[in-house]
Structure formats: structure tokens, C-alpha cells
Amino acid sequence: MRKVIALVGLILALGLINGSIIGKEKHLATGKVVFIELAPVDPRSLMQGDYMALNFALSREIYNALPKIEQGKRWRHDVDASDGQVIVSLDQKLIASFVRIHQDKALSEGEMLLDYRIRDGAVKFATNAFFFQEGDAKTYESAQYGEFRVDDEGELLLVAMRDIELNKLVAEIP
Numbered sequence: 422m423r424k425v426i427a428l429v430g431l432i433l434a435l436g437l438i439n440g441s442i443i444g445k446e447k448h449l450a451t452g453k454v455v456f457i458e459l460a461p462v463d464p465r466s467l468m469q470g471d472y473m474a475l476n477f478a479l480s481r482e483i484y485n486a487l488p489k490i491e492q493g494k495r496w497r498h499d500v501d502a503s504d505g506q507v508i509v510s511l512d513q514k515l516i517a518s519f520v521r522i523h524q525d526k527a528l529s530e531g532e533m534l535l536d537y538r539i540r541d542g543a544v545k546f547a548t549n550a551f552f553f554q555e556g557d558a559k560t561y562e563s564a565q566y567g568e569f570r571v572d573d574e575g576e577l578l579l580v581a582m583r584d585i586e587l588n589k590l591v592a593e594i595p
Contacts, residue, residue: 452570455509455533456516456583457546459565472552473561473582480544482519483507483537487544504538506575514587516566534575547577557592564590 460478506523510531523534538545547569553561564582568589571577582590 456566471555472550483544506534508532536575560592
């Protein structure tokens with residue numbers, strides 16, 4: 422009986438994992454492309470081993486638009502974690518610009534929803550790091566934009582880094 426329970430548990434776990442993988446692959450294949458401008462980060466943490474710390478200009482605009490506590494009109498770093506959505510517009514190059522915080526109003530033509538989350542008093546998107554192969558840090562130093570795929574609900578997946586001209590940054594294969 423224990424073997425049957427273990428086998429059923431294994432099949433369920435593998436089914437859930439594969440379902441998640443299939444969902445992410447569909448998201449990557451069918452999601453809308455959007456570019457979000459990078460904002461400066463602490464130079465000491467820009468390149469840490471095999472990843473690049475990320476911060477986005479849009480995060481700062483969301484932060485400025487969210488309500489603050491009265492005490493000094495600032496957020497505390499112990500603010501509760503929460504999730505939300507922001508409405509952005511896309512220019513001709515598909516670069517996102519802040520429009521407003523989403524509050525159940527209908528989207529206008531050319532607007533898109535993006536998910537964000539608040540953790541430790543900071544606004545974050547899908548990720549706060551971009552991982553790359555050891556030795557490829559030089560390739561990504563010129564990154565100016567993150568390329569995301571966005572589904573209809575606003576979930577973002579980071580797929581690449583782009584330079585100022587929106588050229589995809591790809592490490593050379595030796």
C-alpha cells in the first residue's frame with residue numbers, strides 16, 4: 422500500500438511540475454513583448470558572480486504613486502508584502518511607460534497591465550536578478566532594458582537583456 426501511495430504522489434508531483442513547465446513555455450511563446458528600462462543599482466552589487474542585480478525605472482514611478490504612511494511621507498522597510506498591478510503604455514518600440522496604478526478601471530487603447538510586488542518596502546517585478554554563465558559579465562554591462570513576455574493577466578517573464586538600441590545581448594559561444 423505504501424508503494425502505491427508513493428507512486429501516486431510521485432505521479433502527481435511530476436504532473437504538477439510538467440503542467441507548470443508547459444504553462445511557462447506557452448507564456449514565453451504567446452506573451453506580448455514589452456521592454457522595461459533599467460535603473461541604476463548599487464555599483465557594488467551590479468555584477469555579483471554569475472548574475473546582475475536589476476532595478477527598473479518603472480519601479481521608482483510606482484513607488485512614487487503609491488500611498489505612503491503619514492510619518493515623513495515615506496515607506497517603512499517593514500511594510501507588509503503585497504502585490505498589485507500597474508497600467509503602462511507602450512511606445513512604438515514597445516518600451517513601457519507608467520500611466521497609473523490599476524484600480525479596477527478599464528484599460529484604454531494601447532494600455533497594458535503589469536504585475537508588481539512589494540517586498541521589504543521596495544517595488545519589484547518578475548525578478549531582481551539576471552543570471553548568466555560564468556565569464557559572460559562583460560556582455561551584459563551595456564544592458565539598458567529588460568525584455569519581458571507578458572500574458573493577458575499581467576504576469577511577466579524576463580527573457581533577455583537589451584542595450585540602448587534594443588539589440589539583444591547574447592554571450593558568444595566559445
